Amino acid sequence: MSDQTHANLLEIGAAVRTFRTPEGGIVAALDEVGLAVRANEFLTLLGPSGCGKTTLLRAIAGFEDLDRGDIRLDGVSLAGVPAYRRPFNTVFQSYALFPHLNVADNVGYGLDVKQLARHERDARVAAALTLVGLEGYGRRKPKQLSGGQQQRVALARALVNRPRLLLLDEPLSALDRNLRQAMQIELKNLQHEVGISFLVVTHDQEEALVMSDRIAVMNGGRIQQVGTPGEVYDTPANRFVAGFIGVSNVYAGTIDRRDGSLCIVRTDGGIELWARSAAFAAGARVDFMIRPEQIRVDVARTAAQAPGLEATVERLVFVGADLQVHARLADGSPVQALVRHRRTPVEGLAPGSAVRLEYDPEVVHLMAAQP
Amino acid sequence: MSRRSGRVLDAYGAAFLLLLYAPIALILVYSFNSNVVNMMAWEGFTLDWYRSIFGLTTRLSESQIYVHSTEALLAAVRHSAIVALCASMLSTAIGTATALGLARHDFRLKRVYQGLLVLPMVMPDIVLGIALLIFFVGAGFKLGLTTIVVGHCVFLSSYVFVIVSARLAGMNTELEEASADLGAGPWTTFRRVTLPQIMPGVVGGALLAFIISLDDLVITYFIAGVDSTTLPLFIYGMLRRGIKPEINAIAILLLVFSFVVAATGLWLRSRRQ
Numbered sequence: 001m002s003d004q005t006h007a008n009l010l011e012i013g014a015a016v017r018t019f020r021t022p023e024g025g026i027v028a029a030l031d032e033v034g035l036a037v038r039a040n041e042f043l044t045l046l047g048p049s050g051c052g053k054t055t056l057l058r059a060i061a062g063f064e065d066l067d068r069g070d071i072r073l074d075g076v077s078l079a080g081v082p083a084y085r086r087p088f089n090t091v092f093q094s095y096a097l098f099p100h101l102n103v104a105d106n107v108g109y110g111l112d113v114k115q116l117a118r119h120e121r122d123a124r125v126a127a128a129l130t131l132v133g134l135e136g137y138g139r140r141k142p143k144q145l146s147g148g149q150q151q152r153v154a155l156a157r158a159l160v161n162r163p164r165l166l167l168l169d170e171p172l173s174a175l176d177r178n179l180r181q182a183m184q185i186e187l188k189n190l191q192h193e194v195g196i197s198f199l200v201v202t203h204d205q206e207e208a209l210v211m212s213d214r215i216a217v218m219n220g221g222r223i224q225q226v227g228t229p230g231e232v233y234d235t236p237a238n239r240f241v242a243g244f245i246g247v248s249n250v251y252a253g254t255i256d257r258r259d260g261s262l263c264i265v266r267t268d269g270g271i272e273l274w275a276r277s278a279a280f281a282a283g284a285r286v287d288f289m290i291r292p293e294q295i296r297v298d299v300a301r302t303a304a305q306a307p308g309l310e311a312t313v314e315r316l317v318f319v320g321a322d323l324q325v326h327a328r329l330a331d332g333s334p335v336q337a338l339v340r341h342r343r344t345p346v347e348g349l350a351p352g353s354a355v356r357l358e359y360d361p362e363v364v365h366l367m368a369a370q371p
Numbered sequence: 372m373s374r375r376s377g378r379v380l381d382a383y384g385a386a387f388l389l390l391l392y393a394p395i396a397l398i399l400v401y402s403f404n405s406n407v408v409n410m411m412a413w414e415g416f417t418l419d420w421y422r423s424i425f426g427l428t429t430r431l432s433e434s435q436i437y438v439h440s441t442e443a444l445l446a447a448v449r450h451s452a453i454v455a456l457c458a459s460m461l462s463t464a465i466g467t468a469t470a471l472g473l474a475r476h477d478f479r480l481k482r483v484y485q486g487l488l489v490l491p492m493v494m495p496d497i498v499l500g501i502a503l504l505i506f507f508v509g510a511g512f513k514l515g516l517t518t519i520v521v522g523h524c525v526f527l528s529s530y531v532f533v534i535v536s537a538r539l540a541g542m543n544t545e546l547e548e549a550s551a552d553l554g555a556g557p558w559t560t561f562r563r564v565t566l567p568q569i570m571p572g573v574v575g576g577a578l579l580a581f582i583i584s585l586d587d588l589v590i591t592y593f594i595a596g597v598d599s600t601t602l603p604l605f606i607y608g609m610l611r612r613g614i615k616p617e618i619n620a621i622a623i624l625l626l627v628f629s630f631v632v633a634a635t636g637l638w639l640r641s642r643r644q
Binding site for chain 1: 553
C-alpha cells in the first residue's frame with residue numbers, strides 16, 4: 001500500500017481556489033482539481049490563458065493558498081508550509097533573475113541561503129552552469145545576457161538546489177521560434193539527465209506534445225484530461241481537448257443505432273457518421289471527431305466501400321508539403337482535410353468542386369458530449 | 372523649427388537660468404567683498420567674512436560683524452547636524468518600513484491610509500508647527516533637540532515614504548518570490564533582494580530628508596527650546612539685526628555643504644548601477 005502511494009511524488013486533491021473580480025463576482029481559478037505528479041516524469045499543464053494552470057503551479061510552489069483541497073508530497077500535506085520550506089524550485093516566466101547579482105551569485109543564491117561550504121557551493125554552481133552550457137559566464141550580470149542565456153541561468157539557479165520537483169512557468173514563451181524549438185528538445189533531455197520531475201505550464205500545444213511524458217489539459221479551472229501526448233491527441237476526452245490540441249473536425253450528434261460495435265451517429269445537421277466504439281448506447285449525445293489527416297479526399301467520387309461524406313471545396317491552402325482542403329458538408333458545417341505530400345495541384349480539386357471525403361470508422365473518435 | 376523661434380527659445384532659456392542663478396551668484400560675490408559699508412558695491416577681495424564666522428582675527432571692528440560668539444554659531448551647527456542626522460535616519464527607517472508594508476499587503480482602508488501618509492507633505496508648515504507645539508506642550512515634553520527630531524520625523528517620513536514607494540512600484544515582485552522559492556526566509560529575502568533593489572530610493576529619501584531637516588525654519592521655530600537653536604534659527608535671529616556680509620558667507624558654506632551631500636548621493640547611485 002505504501003509503495004502504491006509513493007509511486008506519486010506529488011498529489012493534488014480537490015483543490016479549489018477562487019478570486020474576486022474587480023466587478024465583485026467570484027471566479028474559480030481552480031475548481032476541484034485533482035492531479036498526480038509521478039517521480040521522474042515530464043508533466044505539462046496545458047491550457048488557454050486564464051484556465052488556472054499558473055494558479056495551480058503557484059499553489060504548488062507555495063505562493064498561493066488553496067481555499068479547499070490539499071497538496072501532498074510523498075503523502076504528507078504541504079498545507080501551512082511556506083514557499084521557502086518546500087523542496088521545489090521554480091523557473092519563472094520572466095526568469096526573475098536578481099539584477100544586482102552576477103550569474104554565479106544568482107545560481108548560488110539557494111546554496112548561500114543554506115550556508116553551504118564555499119568550495120562545495122562553487123563546485124555545484126560551476127557544475128550547474130556547465131549543465132546548461134554557460135561555463136565561463138559566472139561573472140556576467142543578467143542584463144549582459146541574451147534572453148536564451150537568461151533562461152538557462154534561471155534553469156541552473158533552480159536545478160542547482162536539486163529540487164524534488166522543478167516547476168516551470170511558460171519557460172519558453174519569451175524566446176523566438178527557432179530557439180524555442182531547440183530548447184524544447186533540450187529541456188526534455190535535461191529532465192532525463194537530472195532525473196528530476198518537471199512540471200511545465202504552457203499554452204502552446206505543440207510545445208506540450210514535443211516535450212511531455214504526460215499532458216494535463218486544463219480549461220475553466222478544471223482538468224479536462226490527463227494522458228500521454230498520443231492519448232490526448234488520438235482520444236481526446238471531450239470537444240475542448242479535441243479543439244485545443246491539433247486541428248480537428250468535431251460534430252455534435254446522437255447515436256442513432258448500433259450495429260455490433262459500430263455506432264451510427266446522426267449529427268444535428270442530419271448527416272450520418274460511423275464510428276467504432278463500445279462506450280455509448282443508442283440515444284446517447286456524443287461529439288464525433290475526425291482529424292484532417294484521417295480523411296481521404298476522393299475527387300473522382302467513386303462509390304467505394306469506405307464510408308464517405310459529400311462535400312464542396314471552398315478553399316485550398318498550401319502548408320509546405322501538405323495541402324489543406326477547407327470544405328463544407330451537405331448541412332453547411334465546415335470540414336478540413338489534409339492531402340499529404342502533395343506539391344502539385346490535384347486534378348479536379350479546386351474551390352467549388354464537389355468531392356467525397358472518405359474515412360475509416362476504426363480511427364475516428366467518439367466523445368461524450370459536454371453538458 | 373524655424374531659426375527665429377529657435378533663437379527666441381534660446382533667449383528664454385538664458386533669461387530663465389539667469390533669474391534662477393544670478394541671486395545665488397551675487398551672494399557668492401558679496402561674500403568675498405571687502406566693502407564693509409555697502410556690500411552691493413565691490414571694493415576688493417577679502418576672506419574676512421569667512422574668517423569672522425570661524426572666530427579668526429580680521430580687520431573688521433565689532434560693530435561691523437554679527438557673529439559675536441563663534442561658540443553660539445558652532446553650537447547651532449552642531450544642533451542642526453544632530454537633528455538632521457537623527458531625523459533623517461529615523462524617518463528613513465519609518466518611511467521605508469511603511470512603504471514596504473503598504474506595497475506588499477492588502478488591507479481595508481489602504482487608500483485612506485496612503486492619503487494620510489502623504490498629508491504632512493501638503494500641510495502648511497505653520498499649521499504643522501503649531502499643532503506639534505500644542506501637542507508637545509500638552510503632553511508635557513520639554514522643548515529641545517528631541518522634540519525637533521520627533522517633529523521633523525512627522526513630515527520627513529512622508530517624503531521617504533513617497534520616494535521609496537515609487538521605487539517599490541517599479542520593482543518586480545517576482546524577485547521576492549524567486550528568493551523565497553530558493554529557500555530564503557522573509558528576513559533574508561528583505562536583506563538580500565528587496566533592500567538592494569530599493570536602495571537607490573532609500574538613499575535618495577534619506578538625503579532629501581537630511582537636506583530638508585537641515586534647512587527647516589518654520590516648524591523648527593515652534594518646537595525648538597531656548598538652548599536648542601539650529602542653524603536656520605540662528606541665521607534668522609541674525610537677520611533681525613540687519614543684513615551684513617557675513618550672512619552671505621554662511622549661506623555659501625551651507626550651499627557648498629548641500630552640494631557635497633547631493634553629489635555624494637548621486638555618486639553612490641551611479642556606482643550601484
